[in-house]
Amino acid sequence: GAGVSQSPSNKVTEKGKDVELRCDPISGHTALYWYRQSLGQGLEFLIYFQGNSAPDKSGLPSDRFSAERTGGSVSTLTIQRTQQEDSAVYLCASSSLAFSYEQYFGPGTRLTVT
Amino acid sequence: AQTVTQSQPEMSVQEAETVTLSCTYDTSESDYYLFWYKQPPSRQMILVIRQEAYKQQNATENRFSVNFQKAAKSFSLKISDSQLGDAAMYFCAYSTGGTYKYIFGTGTRLKVLA
Numbered sequence: 001g002a003g004v005s006q007s008p009s010n011k012v013t014e015k016g017k018d019v020e021l022r023c024d025p026i027s028g029h030t031a032l033y034w035y036r037q038s039l040g041q042g043l044e045f046l047i048y049f050q051g052n053s054a055p056d057k058s059g060l061p062s063d064r065f066s067a068e069r070t071g072g073s074v075s076t077l078t079i080q081r082t083q084q085e086d087s088a089v090y091l092c093a094s095s096s097l098a099f100s101y102e103q104y105f106g107p108g109t110r111l112t113v114t
Numbered sequence: 115a116q117t118v119t120q121s122q123p124e125m126s127v128q129e130a131e132t133v134t135l136s137c138t139y140d141t142s143e144s145d146y147y148l149f150w151y152k153q154p155p156s157r158q159m160i161l162v163i164r165q166e167a168y169k170q171q172n173a174t175e176n177r178f179s180v181n182f183q184k185a186a187k188s189f190s191l192k193i194s195d196s197q198l199g200d201a202a203m204y205f206c207a208y209s210t211g212g213t214y215k216y217i218f219g220t221g222t223r224l225k226v227l228a
Contacts, residue, residue, distance in 0.1 A: 031214060033214075033216075035218075040220070041220055041221075042118075042205060042218040042219055042220040042221055043205065043216075043218040045215065045216070048214055048215075050214065056214075089157060091157075091159065093159070095214075102149070102161045102164065103159075103161075103216065105151075105158060105159035105160075106158075107156060107157050107158050108157045108158075110157075
Protein backbone atom coordinates (compact mmCIF):
# COMPACT_ATOMS: atom_id res chain seq x y z
CA GLY A 1 0.00 0.00 0.00
CA ALA A 2 0.88 3.66 -0.12
CA GLY A 3 1.55 3.90 3.57
CA VAL A 4 1.06 2.29 6.94
CA SER A 5 -2.60 1.93 7.82
CA GLN A 6 -4.18 1.26 11.18
CA SER A 7 -7.69 0.34 12.20
CA PRO A 8 -9.83 1.35 13.86
CA SER A 9 -9.01 5.02 13.96
CA ASN A 10 -10.78 5.40 17.28
CA LYS A 11 -11.97 2.80 19.74
CA VAL A 12 -14.05 3.32 22.85
CA THR A 13 -14.41 0.31 25.09
CA GLU A 14 -15.59 -0.50 28.56
CA LYS A 15 -13.17 -1.42 31.28
CA GLY A 16 -12.60 -5.15 31.34
CA LYS A 17 -13.28 -5.74 27.64
CA ASP A 18 -10.70 -7.05 25.17
CA VAL A 19 -9.65 -4.98 22.15
CA GLU A 20 -7.74 -5.70 18.97
CA LEU A 21 -5.84 -3.06 17.07
CA ARG A 22 -4.68 -3.72 13.53
CA CYS A 23 -1.66 -2.50 11.57
CA ASP A 24 -0.98 -2.94 7.86
CA PRO A 25 2.64 -2.02 7.18
CA ILE A 26 4.08 -0.83 3.91
CA SER A 27 4.41 -3.76 1.54
CA GLY A 28 7.88 -5.25 1.69
CA HIS A 29 8.84 -3.68 5.00
CA THR A 30 10.33 -6.35 7.20
CA ALA A 31 10.46 -4.41 10.46
CA LEU A 32 7.30 -3.46 12.38
CA TYR A 33 6.99 -1.55 15.63
CA TRP A 34 4.18 -0.80 18.06
CA TYR A 35 4.33 2.26 20.30
CA ARG A 36 2.02 3.75 22.88
CA GLN A 37 1.62 7.51 23.16
CA SER A 38 -0.07 8.77 26.27
CA LEU A 39 -1.28 12.36 26.50
CA GLY A 40 1.64 14.74 26.86
CA GLN A 41 4.18 11.97 26.63
CA GLY A 42 6.62 10.71 24.07
CA LEU A 43 6.42 7.38 22.35
CA GLU A 44 6.74 4.31 24.51
CA PHE A 45 8.14 1.25 22.74
CA LEU A 46 5.92 -1.82 23.07
CA ILE A 47 7.05 -4.53 20.67
CA TYR A 48 9.20 -5.06 17.58
CA PHE A 49 8.96 -7.63 14.78
CA GLN A 50 11.70 -8.31 12.24
CA GLY A 51 11.10 -10.82 9.51
CA ASN A 52 10.72 -14.33 10.89
CA SER A 53 12.77 -13.66 14.01
CA ALA A 54 11.28 -13.89 17.47
CA PRO A 55 9.74 -10.52 18.38
CA ASP A 56 11.19 -8.25 21.02
CA LYS A 57 8.38 -7.98 23.56
CA SER A 58 10.41 -6.20 26.19
CA GLY A 59 8.26 -3.06 26.08
CA LEU A 60 4.89 -4.69 26.71
CA PRO A 61 3.67 -3.24 30.03
CA SER A 62 1.85 -6.33 31.28
CA ASP A 63 0.76 -9.81 30.26
CA ARG A 64 -2.59 -8.35 29.23
CA PHE A 65 -0.81 -7.05 26.12
CA SER A 66 0.13 -9.32 23.24
CA ALA A 67 0.85 -8.93 19.55
CA GLU A 68 1.08 -11.10 16.49
CA ARG A 69 2.37 -10.58 13.00
CA THR A 70 0.96 -12.98 10.44
CA GLY A 71 2.84 -13.84 7.27
CA GLY A 72 5.38 -11.15 7.93
CA SER A 73 2.84 -8.48 7.13
CA VAL A 74 -0.28 -7.52 9.09
CA SER A 75 0.06 -7.16 12.85
CA THR A 76 -2.55 -7.22 15.58
CA LEU A 77 -2.06 -5.77 19.05
CA THR A 78 -4.43 -7.27 21.60
CA ILE A 79 -5.19 -5.82 24.99
CA GLN A 80 -7.13 -8.07 27.31
CA ARG A 81 -9.24 -6.92 30.25
CA THR A 82 -8.64 -3.27 29.40
CA GLN A 83 -8.00 -0.77 32.17
CA GLN A 84 -8.45 3.00 32.14
CA GLU A 85 -4.69 3.49 32.15
CA ASP A 86 -4.58 1.73 28.78
CA SER A 87 -6.22 4.80 27.23
CA ALA A 88 -3.73 6.22 24.75
CA VAL A 89 -2.89 6.48 21.08
CA TYR A 90 -1.32 3.30 19.75
CA LEU A 91 1.03 3.90 16.85
CA CYS A 92 2.40 1.36 14.43
CA ALA A 93 5.48 1.94 12.29
CA SER A 94 7.30 -0.08 9.68
CA SER A 95 10.76 0.12 8.21
CA SER A 96 12.47 -1.45 5.25
CA LEU A 97 15.59 -2.17 7.24
CA ALA A 98 15.80 -2.93 10.90
CA PHE A 99 18.67 -0.82 11.91
CA SER A 100 18.53 2.87 12.51
CA TYR A 101 16.52 3.72 9.45
CA GLU A 102 13.51 5.89 8.98
CA GLN A 103 10.31 4.52 10.40
CA TYR A 104 7.07 5.13 8.53
CA PHE A 105 4.21 5.63 10.92
CA GLY A 106 0.53 4.92 10.67
CA PRO A 107 -2.08 7.43 11.84
CA GLY A 108 -2.60 5.57 15.09
CA THR A 109 -5.58 4.22 16.97
CA ARG A 110 -6.94 6.32 19.81
CA LEU A 111 -8.13 3.94 22.51
CA THR A 112 -10.44 5.22 25.22
CA VAL A 113 -11.35 2.92 28.09
CA THR A 114 -14.38 4.08 30.04
CA ALA B 115 21.04 3.99 29.35
CA GLN B 116 20.37 6.33 26.52
CA THR B 117 18.00 9.23 27.09
CA VAL B 118 16.53 12.00 24.95
CA THR B 119 15.43 15.27 26.52
CA GLN B 120 13.32 18.00 25.01
CA SER B 121 13.15 20.78 27.55
CA GLN B 122 10.65 22.98 25.71
CA PRO B 123 7.10 21.63 26.06
CA GLU B 124 5.77 24.44 23.87
CA MET B 125 7.16 27.06 21.52
CA SER B 126 5.57 29.82 19.45
CA VAL B 127 6.84 31.51 16.33
CA GLN B 128 5.51 34.22 14.10
CA GLU B 129 4.80 33.21 10.53
CA ALA B 130 7.87 33.74 8.31
CA GLU B 131 10.19 33.90 11.33
CA THR B 132 12.78 31.37 12.46
CA VAL B 133 12.50 29.09 15.47
CA THR B 134 14.86 26.61 17.07
CA LEU B 135 13.73 23.53 18.96
CA SER B 136 16.16 22.00 21.45
CA CYS B 137 17.08 18.39 22.01
CA THR B 138 19.79 16.86 24.13
CA TYR B 139 20.65 13.23 24.50
CA ASP B 140 22.86 11.04 26.57
CA THR B 141 24.78 8.08 25.24
CA SER B 142 28.13 6.38 25.53
CA GLU B 143 27.91 5.08 21.97
CA SER B 144 29.89 6.57 19.11
CA ASP B 145 27.74 5.22 16.28
CA TYR B 146 24.17 6.44 16.36
CA TYR B 147 21.47 8.27 14.46
CA LEU B 148 19.32 11.22 15.40
CA PHE B 149 15.96 12.15 13.97
CA TRP B 150 13.34 14.86 14.15
CA TYR B 151 9.77 13.74 13.56
CA LYS B 152 6.74 15.97 13.11
CA GLN B 153 3.30 14.95 14.34
CA PRO B 154 0.49 17.23 13.13
CA PRO B 155 -3.04 17.03 14.58
CA SER B 156 -3.75 14.20 12.14
CA ARG B 157 -1.40 12.12 14.36
CA GLN B 158 0.65 10.94 11.36
CA MET B 159 4.30 11.03 12.37
CA ILE B 160 6.50 12.24 9.53
CA LEU B 161 10.29 12.26 9.39
CA VAL B 162 11.59 15.80 9.08
CA ILE B 163 15.31 15.29 9.10
CA ARG B 164 17.94 12.72 10.03
CA GLN B 165 21.57 12.99 11.12
CA GLU B 166 24.22 10.29 11.24
CA ALA B 167 26.58 10.82 14.16
CA TYR B 168 29.66 10.08 12.08
CA LYS B 169 28.87 12.96 9.74
CA GLN B 170 30.26 16.30 10.81
CA GLN B 171 28.15 18.27 8.38
CA ASN B 172 24.78 19.35 9.70
CA ALA B 173 21.82 17.90 7.83
CA THR B 174 19.47 20.23 5.96
CA GLU B 175 16.14 19.67 4.25
CA ASN B 176 14.78 22.80 2.61
CA ARG B 177 13.65 25.10 5.44
CA PHE B 178 14.71 22.62 8.12
CA SER B 179 18.25 22.30 9.39
CA VAL B 180 19.94 20.92 12.47
CA ASN B 181 22.74 22.09 14.68
CA PHE B 182 24.46 18.87 15.70
CA GLN B 183 26.97 19.34 18.50
CA LYS B 184 28.33 15.86 19.15
CA ALA B 185 30.57 16.75 22.07
CA ALA B 186 27.75 18.60 23.78
CA LYS B 187 25.25 15.87 22.81
CA SER B 188 22.93 18.47 21.42
CA PHE B 189 20.72 18.19 18.34
CA SER B 190 18.56 21.25 17.75
CA LEU B 191 16.15 21.80 14.87
CA LYS B 192 15.93 25.15 13.13
CA ILE B 193 12.87 25.98 11.08
CA SER B 194 13.30 28.96 8.79
CA ASP B 195 10.50 30.98 7.20
CA SER B 196 7.94 29.28 9.44
CA GLN B 197 4.62 28.42 7.84
CA LEU B 198 1.22 27.74 9.35
CA GLY B 199 1.57 24.12 8.24
CA ASP B 200 4.61 23.72 10.47
CA ALA B 201 2.38 23.80 13.54
CA ALA B 202 2.69 20.36 15.13
CA MET B 203 4.35 18.32 17.84
CA TYR B 204 8.01 17.76 17.12
CA PHE B 205 9.79 14.73 18.53
CA CYS B 206 13.51 14.20 18.72
CA ALA B 207 14.57 10.56 18.48
CA TYR B 208 17.76 8.58 18.89
CA SER B 209 18.82 5.18 17.65
CA THR B 210 22.08 3.38 18.24
CA GLY B 211 23.75 2.19 15.07
CA GLY B 212 23.14 -1.49 14.41
CA THR B 213 20.08 -1.75 16.63
CA TYR B 214 16.40 -1.31 16.10
CA LYS B 215 15.61 0.45 19.36
CA TYR B 216 14.51 4.05 19.07
CA ILE B 217 14.22 6.44 21.99
CA PHE B 218 11.91 9.41 21.66
CA GLY B 219 11.81 12.64 23.60
CA THR B 220 8.57 13.94 25.11
CA GLY B 221 8.02 16.39 22.29
CA THR B 222 7.73 20.14 21.73
CA ARG B 223 4.45 21.63 20.60
CA LEU B 224 5.10 24.34 18.02
CA LYS B 225 2.51 27.02 17.44
CA VAL B 226 2.78 29.25 14.39
CA LEU B 227 1.13 32.64 14.74
CA ALA B 228 -0.33 34.38 11.71
